[in-house]
Amino acid sequence: MAVKIEVGAGGVPHNQILIYGLVGSLILIYLTYLNSATNTEYFAFFGGLASVAALVWGADTIKHLCSYGLGTGVPSAGMIALGSGVIAALFGAMTGIFAPIVAIIVAAIIGAVSGLLANHVVRMDIPVMIISLTELAVVGAITVLGLIAMVGGTFDFQNLFGGGSVSLGLVIGSGVIALIFMLAAIAIQHAFNACLGPDEKQDRTLMLAAECGFLSMIPIAVISFAFIAFIPALISLVISIVGWLYTYMRYIELSKRDAYAWLDAKPILEPKGGA
Amino acid sequence: MEEIVFGIGITALAGALATIAGAAEDTESDIGSQGDPNSQVQLAPQMGYIHRIFNKAIAGEPPAYGLWVALGAGLAWAFMAMQMNPILAIVLGSALAVFVQGVYATTAYLGRTASLAKFEQPVYIDILKSMTTVTMAHAFIAIFATVAMCHLIISALGHPFPLPLLGLVWGIALGAAGSATGNPFYGKERQYQEQKFGAGVPISASGNIVRYAEAGERNSLDNGFFSAKLGGPASGICFGLIVFFELWRTVVFEPLAAGWGAIIIGVIVILIFAVIDRYIEVWARNTFGPYAVPEVPEVPEEASS
Numbered sequence: 207m208a209v210k211i212e213v214g215a216g217g218v219p220h221n222q223i224l225i226y227g228l229v230g231s232l233i234l235i236y237l238t239y240l241n242s243a244t245n246t247e248y249f250a251f252f253g254g255l256a257s258v259a260a261l262v263w264g265a266d267t268i269k270h271l272c273s274y275g276l277g278t279g280v281p282s283a284g285m286i287a288l289g290s291g292v293i294a295a296l297f298g299a300m301t302g303i304f305a306p307i308v309a310i311i312v313a314a315i316i317g318a319v320s321g322l323l324a325n326h327v328v329r330m331d332i333p334v335m336i337i338s339l340t341e342l343a344v345v346g347a348i349t350v351l352g353l354i355a356m357v358g359g360t361f362d363f364q365n366l367f368g369g370g371s372v373s374l375g376l377v378i379g380s381g382v383i384a385l386i387f388m389l390a391a392i393a394i395q396h397a398f399n400a401c402l403g404p405d406e407k408q409d410r411t412l413m414l415a416a417e418c419g420f421l422s423m424i425p426i427a428v429i430s431f432a433f434i435a436f437i438p439a440l441i442s443l444v445i446s447i448v449g450w451l452y453t454y455m456r457y458i459e460l461s462k463r464d465a466y467a468w469l470d471a472k473p474i475l476e477p478k479g480g481a
Numbered sequence: 482m483e484e485i486v487f488g489i490g491i492t493a494l495a496g497a498l499a500t501i502a503g504a505a506e507d508t509e510s511d512i513g514s515q516g517d518p519n520s521q522v523q524l525a526p527q528m529g530y531i532h533r534i535f536n537k538a539i540a541g542e543p544p545a546y547g548l549w550v551a552l553g554a555g556l557a558w559a560f561m562a563m564q565m566n567p568i569l570a571i572v573l574g575s576a577l578a579v580f581v582q583g584v585y586a587t588t589a590y591l592g593r594t595a596s597l598a599k600f601e602q603p604v605y606i607d608i609l610k611s612m613t614t615v616t617m618a619h620a621f622i623a624i625f626a627t628v629a630m631c632h633l634i635i636s637a638l639g640h641p642f643p644l645p646l647l648g649l650v651w652g653i654a655l656g657a658a659g660s661a662t663g664n665p666f667y668g669k670e671r672q673y674q675e676q677k678f679g680a681g682v683p684i685s686a687s688g689n690i691v692r693y694a695e696a697g698e699r700n701s702l703d704n705g706f707f708s709a710k711l712g713g714p715a716s717g718i719c720f721g722l723i724v725f726f727e728l729w730r731t732v733v734f735e736p737l738a739a740g741w742g743a744i745i746i747g748v749i750v751i752l753i754f755a756v757i758d759r760y761i762e763v764w765a766r767n768t769f770g771p772y773a774v775p776e777v778p779e780v781p782e783e784a785s786s
Binding site (some may be wrong): 216276277279284285366379380381382384387388391392395396397399400401402403404405406411414418421424425428429431432434452454457458460461462464465467468469470471472473474475476478 | 592
């Protein structure tokens with residue numbers, strides 16, 4: 207697209223969002239271990255909440271990266287984030303209790319290498335490229351782990367070989383992992399892709415990112431009925447729908463606040479200066 | 482022999498479903514000005530051309546359709562795993578996928594338009610009310626037909642991929658077919674009817690898209706009518722042929738040379754189509770020609786007396 211990308215100034219500094227996103231999603235991911243601790247599946251929804259926290263951070267990273275004039279690069283940023291993230295997440299899932307931390311480290315390495323390649327081999331020479339791709343890969347890994355935990359109750363690979371729960375094997379074997387990949391890849395890029403323009407506002411963009419996260423949780427919660435028990439899946443579904451409704455309403459309010467005018471069935475208002 | 486006849490029957494059915502999916506997909510994306518036409522719809526207010534056209538940018542069409550179809554397929558797979566009838570499962574899966582598509586469409590329009598406040602482009606909320614449902618209806622047809630096609634490929638032809646993964650692959654192919662074949666009808670031609678035919682788009686005409694219709698102001702439903710007539714069927718033929726040839730070469734030629742037969746036939750089909758495309762291109766250029774200034778017939782000066 208040949209449109210110049212501009213982003214609004216101000217708002218919460220990116221580093222602050224990075225720290226909240228990283229710590230928050232890591233805590234939420236670890237809360238899914240309550241499932242194996244209590245031997246139930248009621249806490250699967252924490253995985254979805256972790257992915258929402260990660261997506262909000264990821265959307266701000268994409269805004270940061272794409273303010274360097276990457277127009278058509280906005281959706282690609284989502285793809286590379288999840289492409290790096292899914293590898294790291296599956297690698298991390300093999301390491302038991304350390305899975306989220308290992309996944310984050312592996313994702314950071316993959317992201318940094320692809321950032322180095324983009325800057326020094328492809329010669330894109332964008333100052334924030336390496337750090338942004340590192341962040342995006344970590345966001346992708348957390349999102350994939352979170353949604354796997356939500357759909358299957360756990361992301362522990364060792365259960366697959368230990369003869370216990372086979373849910374992760376089923377998530378991969380059934381191809382639901384492909385759906386998780388696409389859901390997260392579109393969700394992570396949509397917030398900035400939809401809100402780019404000279405009057406972009408950070409709170410509106412991040413509210414849309416949260417909306418996309420909760421919206422992605424809804425079909426995952428529906429699919430989780432095939433994997434986990436009825437009541438835990440129902441809890442996930444209710445939490446997703448409530449979260450989505452709240453963020454969607456808030457997003458519409460913020461759009462109303464930022465729009466030039468909010469008209470219903472009115473003709474074209476030619477600009478005062480004339481076309 | 483009977484197996485091959487059965488396979489060809491399934492191939493034809495899958496091709497027919499793909500044709501319907503392609504036609505619906507292109508109409509859906511053109512109503513939302515997604516893909517090719519989007520940059521100009523997005524640019525127009527910045528050049529002072531305020532419009533009432535739906536601006537629904539959700540990634541490109543291939544990734545977006547990759548998601549919608551994978552979503553429909555994944556949900557259908559889950560419903561089937563819960564012992565639901567496949568037809569019902571595919572319908573319900575597609576309906577839920579369309580819900581996600583509709584929500585994405587509304588947030589994309591609101592976000593893009595609100596961020597253009599500086600250029601005095603208002604949010605026309607009636608666009609969302611009247612057009613989102615129309616794009617959702619077309620998207621439902623596209624998703625349902627594609628997921629049904631994937632289910633046929635797996636259950637009748639024994640494809641080894643799981644349903645959501647096959648849905649992702651064919652969804653991306655569907656979006657790519659519509660984006661490459663159907664969108665230029667609207668994005669290159671209909672948006673620029675104020676420009677002379679074949680004149681291209683000079684920078685001075687950037688963003689100067691057609692904003693007024695035969696009567697009143699043009700909205701994206703008018704573009705839907707247009708796409709249903711030209712771009713949609715073209716995309717349908719494109720995607721239908723892709724699916725048909727892909728399955729046909731596999732069903733008929735896979736036993737040859739341990740699977741290499743299908744690959745060789747695939748390469749031959751691509752070469753034949755390359756020759757046909759080149760012929761059509763040269764023929765069209767010679768017949769319709771590059772744009773030239775029409776010769777103005779000399780007007781004899783009338784003697785005034």
